[in-house]
Amino acid sequence: MKAPDIRAKRPWSACSQDESKSARSNSASSAATITCARRGQGRPDACRLHSTDHLAGLESRTTRAYSGRTKKGGKCMRNLCHQSRFNGLPAFSSVWQRGVTLLELMVAVAIVGITLSLALPSFNDSIERNRVVSTVNEMVGAMNLARSEAIRTNRTATFCASLDQATCGGTWSDGWIAIADLDGDAVMDVLRTGTVSDKDEVTAAATQIDFNQRGLKTVPAGAATIAVQPAGCAVGKPHRRVVSVTATGGTFVANHGADANCI
CATH class of the missing domain: 3.55.40.10 (minor pseudopilin epsh domain)
Known part of the structure; x- marks a missing residue:
């Protein structure tokens, strides 16, 4: 079964080619979709992550806004792509939320x-x-x-x-x-x-x-x-x-x- 990947639905390229590859999920048990919307010039981009854990049957939706003008483009997606790299799991995945850190x-x-x-x-x-x-x-x-x-x-x-x-x-x-x-x-x-x-x-x-x-x-x-x-x-x-x-x-x-x- 081919592992699902994280696809951006923005009309412009938000992640570079290397970042897009890093953002793909390595787990066939979970999937995520990131949607970024332009709010207008001078306003923060709004990015929403919809992740699904097929094994646990859970869904989570997270909306985050990142400051920066849209004409500079890609800041929202770059942040989310960076967060999606950890262990190959989608950012804010329910799988990740059930874990503990080494410090804890x-x-x-x-x-x-x-x-x-x-x-x-x-x-x-x-x-x-x-x-x-x-x-x-x-x-x-x-x-x-x-x-x-x-x-x-x-x-x-x-x-x-x-x-x-x-x-x-x-x-x-x-x-x-x-x-x-x-x-x-x-x-x-x-x-x-x-x-x-x-x-x-x-x-x-x-x-x-x-x-x-x-x-x-x-x-x-x-x-x-x-x-x-x-x-x-x-x-x-x-x-x-x-x-x-x-x-x-x-x-x-x-x-x-x-x-x-x-x-």
Whole structure:
């Protein structure tokens, strides 16, 4: 299909031969017609560009007046011919109007980059905080389950650190289990297991907490606390959570925030 070109309907030659060639459209999806009218001596020429984008089904009409006496001829058309050269598209084409300039693109990228640089630290803090809270909630849930099973079965139940997720042993950072003798066979059954992310640290003075048939904490004899924080947590970051188990078996969580132990 032969690509349409831009034809001037003025009675005189408005563009030179070279300019006329440059003004032709290289796209078969669009066409344009430039019409220039003489308004009389001493008045600006009026030029109208009628462009059609066949792919988008759009039409646009643009009328522009350029100063200059008509006896000097061709000023209007030369301006329009010059504007029609860009990418081979007609001047004021609807195809061209849908694009963006390189400068606009660079500004948009810069704005996005600045916004991300400001939001990223806060986003990372939120991820760390949510991960610690999730770990603490799972541990508290397992403690409460062990305590309730101790009361229900009238036998001791245990919440402890576990390396193999089957028996007590290892450190809290390895994982933990809640166990109880559910059927009275003197064998501890696993109630619940859990692991700790390698991005978190769990510390505690004791690695085992026992609940008797009345739901009271019997081991350890003193205070039982478990601290959870992001690995390498810097002083001043409000991510450290400490789970405390009272003598009566109750649990509560404290946010130590800028605790100096958050290291």
